[in-house]
Amino acid sequence: MKKLLSIVILLFFTIVLAACNNTESSTLSQSNSSNSSNTSNWNQKEESATSDNEWDKMELGENGPVEIDFWHIQATIYGEAVNEIVDKFNKKYEGKIKVNNVFQGEYDALNKKIRASIQGGGLPNVSMAYEGDALEYMKANKIVSLDSFLKSEKYGYSQAELDDIVPGVLARQSIPQYDGKTMSWIHGNSAMGIYYNKEILKQAGFDKPATTWKEFEQQAIEIFEKTGVPALTLPENLGANFGIWLRTYGIEPVNLSDHTVNYDNEQALELITIIKNLVDTGAAVIAQDTEQEFTNERAAMEIGTTARSTTKIDLIENKFDWAIDLIPQGDESNKSTALWGGNHVMFKSTPEEELASWVFMKYFASPEAQSIYAAKTGYFPAVKSAQDTDLLSQDYSANPQKRQAFENVVPYARITAPTAAIRAVNDAVATAVSLHLNNNANGEDALKKMNMDAQESLNKYK
Numbered sequence: 352m353k354k355l356l357s358i359v360i361l362l363f364f365t366i367v368l369a370a371c372n373n374t375e376s377s378t379l380s381q382s383n384s385s386n387s388s389n390t391s392n393w394n395q396k397e398e399s400a401t402s403d404n405e406w407d408k409m410e411l412g413e414n415g416p417v418e419i420d421f422w423h424i425q426a427t428i429y430g431e432a433v434n435e436i437v438d439k440f441n442k443k444y445e446g447k448i449k450v451n452n453v454f455q456g457e458y459d460a461l462n463k464k465i466r467a468s469i470q471g472g473g474l475p476n477v478s479m480a481y482e483g484d485a486l487e488y489m490k491a492n493k494i495v496s497l498d499s500f501l502k503s504e505k506y507g508y509s510q511a512e513l514d515d516i517v518p519g520v521l522a523r524q525s526i527p528q529y530d531g532k533t534m535s536w537i538h539g540n541s542a543m544g545i546y547y548n549k550e551i552l553k554q555a556g557f558d559k560p561a562t563t564w565k566e567f568e569q570q571a572i573e574i575f576e577k578t579g580v581p582a583l584t585l586p587e588n589l590g591a592n593f594g595i596w597l598r599t600y601g602i603e604p605v606n607l608s609d610h611t612v613n614y615d616n617e618q619a620l621e622l623i624t625i626i627k628n629l630v631d632t633g634a635a636v637i638a639q640d641t642e643q644e645f646t647n648e649r650a651a652m653e654i655g656t657t658a659r660s661t662t663k664i665d666l667i668e669n670k671f672d673w674a675i676d677l678i679p680q681g682d683e684s685n686k687s688t689a690l691w692g693g694n695h696v697m698f699k700s701t702p703e704e705e706l707a708s709w710v711f712m713k714y715f716a717s718p719e720a721q722s723i724y725a726a727k728t729g730y731f732p733a734v735k736s737a738q739d740t741d742l743l744s745q746d747y748s749a750n751p752q753k754r755q756a757f758e759n760v761v762p763y764a765r766i767t768a769p770t771a772a773i774r775a776v777n778d779a780v781a782t783a784v785s786l787h788l789n790n791n792a793n794g795e796d797a798l799k800k801m802n803m804d805a806q807e808s809l810n811k812y813k
Contacts, residue, residue, distance in 0.1 A: 404503070404504075406499065406500060406503040406505065406506050406507075406706060406709075407503055407504050407505040407506070409702065409703070409706055411444070411447040411448060411703070411706060411707060411710065412444075412446055412447030412448070415446075416444075416445075416446055416447055416448060416449045417447070417448050417449070417703050417704055417706075417707040418448075418449045418450075418451060419448065419449070419450055419451065419475075419476035419477065419700075419704055419707050419708050419711065420450075420451045420453055420475040420476050420477070421437070421450050421451065421452055421453065421475060421476065421477045421478070421711065422453050422455045422461060422464070422465070422475040422477070422478040422479065423452070423453070423454060423455065423461075423478070423479045423538075423693075424454070424455065424456065424457055424458055424460075424461050424479055424693070425454065425479075426454060428661060428662075428727055428728055429539075429727075429728050429730075430454060431727060432723055432724045432727035432728050433452065433724075434452060435723055435727070436714075436715060436720045436723055436724065437450050437452040439719070439720070439723075440711060440714050440715075440720075443714075444710070447707075448707045448710060448711065450711055453475070458479075458481070458484075458693075461478065461479065462480075462484055465478060465484075465488070466487075469488070469491050469493055474493065474698045474700075475698060476697065476698060476700055476704055476705075476707070476708040477695050477696070477697055477698070477708050477711060477712060478695070478696055478698065479538055479693035479694070479695060480535065480693060480694055480695070480696045481693055481694070481769075482523065482526060482528070482535070482694070482766060482769030483769055483770055483771040483773065484696075484771075485529075485534050485535050485694065485696050486528055486529075486769065486770075486771070487771060488696060488698070489529070489534055493698055493699060494534060494696045494697060494698055494699065495697040495698070495699055495705060496532040496533060496534060497524075497532075497533045497534065497535075497536060497697065497709065497712075498532060498533050500706075500709040500713075501533060506706065506709060506710060506713070508713075515718075515734045515735050515736050516537070516716075516733060516734055516735075517540070517731075517732075517733055517734070517735065517761060519540075519690050519761070519762075519764050519765050519766075520537060520540050520690075520733045522765070523535075523690065523694065523765075523766045523769075524536055524537070524694065526766075526769055528607065528769055534696065535694035535695060535696050536694060536695045536696075536697075536712045536713070536715075536716060537694065537695065537712075537715065537716035537721075537733045538692065538693050538694055538695050538715065539658075539692045539693070539724050539728070539730040539733070540690060540691065540692035540730060540731060540733055540761075540764075541656045541657045541658035541690075541691045541692050541729065541730050541731065542656070542657050542688050542689060542690055542691065542731070542756070542760045542761050542763075542764035543595055543654065543655065543656060543657075543678055543688045543689040543691070543760075543764075544654070544655070544656075544657050544675045544676060544677060544678060544688065544756055544759070544760040545560050545652055545653070545654050545675065545676055545677070545678045545679070546645055546652060546653045546654075546655065546663065546673060546674075546675050547559065547560050547651060547652045547673060547674060547675070547676065548645070548648065548651045548652070548671055548672075548673050549671070549672040549673055549674055550671050550672055551574065551578055551580055551648070551651040551671075552574065552651060552652075554577065554578050555570075555573055555574040555577040555578055555651075556573075556577070557570060557573075557574070559674070559676055560652060560676055560679065561679060562677075562679060562680060562683060563679055563680055563681070563683060564596070564599070564621070564622060564625055564679045564680070564681055565621075565625070566679070567625075567679040568625045568628060568629060570582070571583055571629055571634040571635065571652075572628075572629070572632055572634045574634070574651050575632065575633055575634040578651070580648070580649070580650065580651050581633060581634060581635060581636040581644075581649070581650045581651070582629070582634045582635065582650070582651045582652055583629060583634065583635040583636075583650060583651070583652045583653070583654070584635070584636055584637075584638050584641040584644035584645055584649070584650035584652070584653050585626075585630070585635050585636070585637045585638070585641065585654075586637070586638070586641055587637055587638075587639060588777075588781045589626070589780075589781055589784045589785075590776075590777030590778055590779070590780040590781030590782075590784070591689075591767075591777045591780075591781075592654065593619075593622070593623070593626075593780050593781075593784055594614075594767065594776075594777065594780060595678075595688065595689045595767065596622055596678070596679075596681075597614070597618060597619055597622055597681075598687045598767075599678065599679070599680040599681040599682065599685075599686070599687050599688070600618035600621075600622070600680075600681030600682050601618075601681070601682045601685045602616060602618050602619070602681075603768075604619075604768075604805075605767070605768035605770065605772075605773070605776060605805075605809065606768075607768055607769070607770055610809060610810070610813060611806065611809075612776065612802055612805040612806045612809055613802070614780065614783075614798055614801045614802040614805055615798045615799055615801065615802035616798075618681055619798050619801075620794050620795065620798060621681075622681070623784060623787055623794050623797060623798065624794055626784070626788070627787055627788055627794070630788055636649075636650060637788075638650075641653050641654075641655060642655070642659060642662070642663070642666070645663075646663060646666040646667050646670075648670070648671060654678055656691055656729075657675065657729055657730075657731060657756040657760055657761075658691070658692070658728060658729040658730050659729050660675065660729035660750070660752050660753050660756055661727070661728055661729040661750075661753075662729065663729075663752070664750055664752065673752065674751075674752060674755055675752050675755045675756050675759065675760065676755065676759050676760070677759050677760050677763060686763040687763055687765065688760060688763050688764050688765075689764060689765075689766075689767060690764035690765050690766045691766075692730060695712050695715065697709065697712065716733055716734065717734070718732070718734050718736045718737040718739070718740055719737075719740065721733050721734050721737040722737040722738075722740040722742045722743040723742065725737060725743055725746070725753070726742050726743055726746040729753070729756075731753075731756060731757045731761050732757070738754075738757070770809070770812060771812050772808055772809045772811065772812035775808035775809075775811065775812075776805045776808045776809055778808070779801060779804035779805040779807070779808050780801050780805055782800075782801075782804065783797045783798065783800045783801030783804065784797065784801070786800070
């Protein structure tokens with residue numbers, strides 16, 4: 352009897368356990384099916400969201416605000432401008448998008464953090480980047496092409512809006528190296544111009560800087576002879592400047608289509624000879640801080656970025672009358688100067704975060720945001736209509752040098768060769784220029800060395 356009772360009890364627990372296992376198995380199966388369905392839906396959503404038209408079907412903030420991280424290099428007055436723009440954006444899109452604004456140091460520090468994140472995770476949604484950086488991230492397949500966003504009827508750009516963007520700024524977002532894609536968008540832009548002390552020039556009988564390098568050479572010598580003040584202050588490292596100035600002759604010193612450099616030519620010889628003559632005669636002085644030389648009236652002119660116009664306004668105050676113009680040219684029929692400033696790139700994430708990132712990127716490029724950025728800093732607005740905002744029109748009226756930069760310099764600004772090798776190339780150029788200025792090589796030999804070393808530096812980045 353006891354044996355029979357034991358068998359019955361054992362049979363009962365076996366049936367119960369089997370039922371429990373079946374229920375757990377069924378529940379797990381349903382859970383896996385649900386997860387599989389969610390993954391399938393997510394994948395379908397991700398695929399459709401990246402097509403040209405599917406962005407129009409998405410709504411932001413349906414499940415609460417989408418948070419995105421924005422990494423940048425902006426501090427001091429530039430950081431204040433970024434903070435204000437981000438704050439205004441977060442208020443405008445409250446409940447839908449929240450941008451976390453993260454300062455990451457200078458470009459080198461920012462790039463190191465991004466490269467580490469590419470390897471180990473934790474990439475931001477949006478980051479500042481130069482063209483060379485964007486090419487690196489593109490090669491790693493980590494950033495998003497922006498063309499489908501641009502074509503979106505709901506979130507994209509009209510032709511009128513595209514036409515409002517300064518041509519040089521628009522061109523740098525889809526350079527040939529991007530294989531026909533738009534891989535970056537607008538942050539802030541500056542250009543190389545020449546600042547000049549109108550009062551010192553007037554003492555020497557001039558109204559403004561000469562328009563060609565040969566005329567500028569003679570003008571600078573006359574300014575020094577007549578006033579006793581050096582006409583021009585030059586930075587210690589002339590590598591980047593030399594290449595930019597050579598482009599004013601119609602020479603492209605770094606040609607990425609055939610991966611060659613072109614620093615050894617008659618135009619380069621004219622330019623390096625002018626520089627040396629100005630230094631040897633005392634008409635030009637090399638300084639560690641060229642801005643201090645200019646703003647303290649120890650030099651009549653300074654060649655540098657228009658991004659420093661606001662700091663010059665603060666430093667000069669009412670000490671003297673000054674203005675800004677286009678740098679001298681080698682060939683006036685093909686005017687040229689440098690275009691600087693970072694762009695924005697979008698790193699791959701979820702469709703919702705990518706859309707939120709694009710909405711933020713588009714806002715940063717808007718007349719409202721660009722007028723804030725231009726008014727607080729010396730950068731010029733990337734969209735022409737920003738000048739019509741009350742903020743910027745009042746700022747330009749109070750500070751005419753900013754308008755001069757936008758009207759006289761910006762139309763001729765274009766980016767230098769977008770390659771990761773450019774720093775190494777510029778270092779090679781700077782070394783050769785320094786050899787000539789210090790009488791350790793004549794002009795021809797300096798240019799031969801410049802060309803050889805620059806080519807070697809470029810080859811390392813093939």
